[in-house]
Each structure stands twice: as structure tokens, then as C-alpha cells.
Amino acid sequence: MQACTMDPITEPEIAAAIRAATLEVFSTMLGMEIVAGESQSGKTAASFESGVVALLGLAGDWAGSGNVSCEPPFACKLASQLLRAEYEAVNEDVLDAVSEVSNMIIGNVKNFLETKLGPMGLSTPTVIYGRNFETRSAGNRDWVSVPFTSGSDGMNVQISIAPNRGRRRLTRAVHGGLPS
Amino acid sequence: MDVLIVDDSAAIRKILHRALKQANVTLGEVYEAGDGFEALASLKKNKVDLILSDINMPNMDGLEMLGRIKSDLALKDVPVIMVSTEGSQTKVIEAVQLGAAGYVRKPFTPDQIKDKLAGLF
Numbered sequence: 001m002q003a004c005t006m007d008p009i010t011e012p013e014i015a016a017a018i019r020a021a022t023l024e025v026f027s028t029m030l031g032m033e034i035v036a037g038e039s040q041s042g043k044t045a046a047s048f049e050s051g052v053v054a055l056l057g058l059a060g061d062w063a064g065s066g067n068v069s070c071e072p073p074f075a076c077k078l079a080s081q082l083l084r085a086e087y088e089a090v091n092e093d094v095l096d097a098v099s100e101v102s103n104m105i106i107g108n109v110k111n112f113l114e115t116k117l118g119p120m121g122l123s124t125p126t127v128i129y130g131r132n133f134e135t136r137s138a139g140n141r142d143w144v145s146v147p148f149t150s151g152s153d154g155m156n157v158q159i160s161i162a163p164n165r166g167r168r169r170l171t172r173a174v175h176g177g178l179p180s
Numbered sequence: 181m182d183v184l185i186v187d188d189s190a191a192i193r194k195i196l197h198r199a200l201k202q203a204n205v206t207l208g209e210v211y212e213a214g215d216g217f218e219a220l221a222s223l224k225k226n227k228v229d230l231i232l233s234d235i236n237m238p239n240m241d242g243l244e245m246l247g248r249i250k251s252d253l254a255l256k257d258v259p260v261i262m263v264s265t266e267g268s269q270t271k272v273i274e275a276v277q278l279g280a281a282g283y284v285r286k287p288f289t290p291d292q293i294k295d296k297l298a299g300l301f
Contacts, residue, residue: 028287029195082191084198093191100189104286107265114268124188124238
């Protein structure tokens, strides 16, 4: 995130919210221990060579997206814990489990973001399963990324948000004064 | 007790069903719906004693569904507990004003569902 002295939120605050939301979801719903690593930021979201990514949109006076990504073994482990069943390969149930865990994590990060940035809407998750892809945000704001590990498996939770210029232009047009 | 669980996630519907079994209630039929439209269609055919519903769902969200249930003479007395990631006071107040009997934030433990039911039944 390009630093701006007027920013109502900082990268460390976003990273802390990601950490808190993720640890709460894993301990409450999955009963699974997970360790947070050092947060990072960058233009391209951190990703795995192959795996599962759940994407959610955020919209309000600030807009952007959040995603949760992991490799197939972690996705299966997560689904097995959540659904109390054994999954050894990614299938519909595993994708649904990743989708819902992501919804809870990003949803709870959103609840924190709203205390600083105002009301925000959250989209329903889109889950992608594949190989060799990377995720990039439009605009000039970076992803704030926090890695997590459980045993030898890992997961990334990431948020990218920026002021919603389109909404501000629309507000100015509606209340008088066309954008320059 | 016959229950309708409304959530677009099959995983959450399964978890809520499990939480209901762990609560000290005599469980009868448990119906499921993936959004507000499906829920209202289910309620036309099936009489229930309790509804557990998410808020953010496609097609018709939980708050719109709640409003329609509470303005239906045949359904308005069925308690509806919202189960959602939405944690803002504004959303909780909106749900209560529409007639929600309770609100549980995701993530939740089975005990939180059990405690909400104990308060109602």
C-alpha cells in the first residue's frame, strides 16, 4: 500500500485484523492450530504453484478484494476439520469448505475495516482451483498478505483496498459539481 | 422441533445441523434452503418451529427474507435466528428491528447455538 499521511488505515492494522480473524475462525470453527507468519505487501498477491483460491469483493467508500489461498493438501485438511469427514482430494465439499472459511475470515476482517473506513459490502466468494496462476490488483494499492502454517502446510490471507474514486465521482455528480 | 436452515454454504448448513443435534432439543425434521427464495418456497410446504438464517446470500438475502416472514400472518410467530459474518451494530439492530429472535456471529461454537435456543425454548 503506498503510504499516505491521510490514510485512515495502515498496513500493520490490516495485517493485525487478518491475523486475528484467521486465528479466531480456525480455533472456533475448526479446532485447528495455525501459526501466523510475518506480513508482507506487494503488487502481486502471494500465491502457490497450484491450489485453491477464494476471492471476495469489498465495496464501499473504500473498495478492493480479499482472498484466501492454499495448496490442495491444506484445503483437504481444512475441509476434514470443518466437516468432520476425511478428504484426500479436492472436490465440491472441499471447495465449499474453503469458500465458507474464507467468507468468515474476510467477513471478520471487513467488520474491522468498517470501524475505520465506513460501511462496506462483501460479495459471495468465488473459488478457483487450478495450477500456475497469480493474482494481481488493479490500481496502485498493494496487497497486504499474511502467511499461516499448520504443520508442513500453508495458507495465505490477503487484502487489497483503496479509496473508491468511482463512488466519490458519482456522489459529486449527484450532489452537484461534475468531476473535473 | 422442526427447523429450516438457510445458508448458501452447504458446509455451514451441515455444521448448523450438527450444532442442533448437540443442543438439548428434540429435533424433528430439518429442512435446508440455499437462499431466501428457496426458504420461502420451503415454508409454503413445510411447517417449522425455528429458522436459522445467514444474511449474505445470492438471489434474496436473509434480511429481505426475514422481513417477508414477519409480514406473513402464517409465519410471523416463527422465531428466526440470524447466523452471519456481519458483525456491525447497524446490521444487528436492523435484524432485530425486522423481528429476528437472535443473532449469532460467524465463527460460532455449537454451545453458542445451544445457548440461543435455550433462551427461546
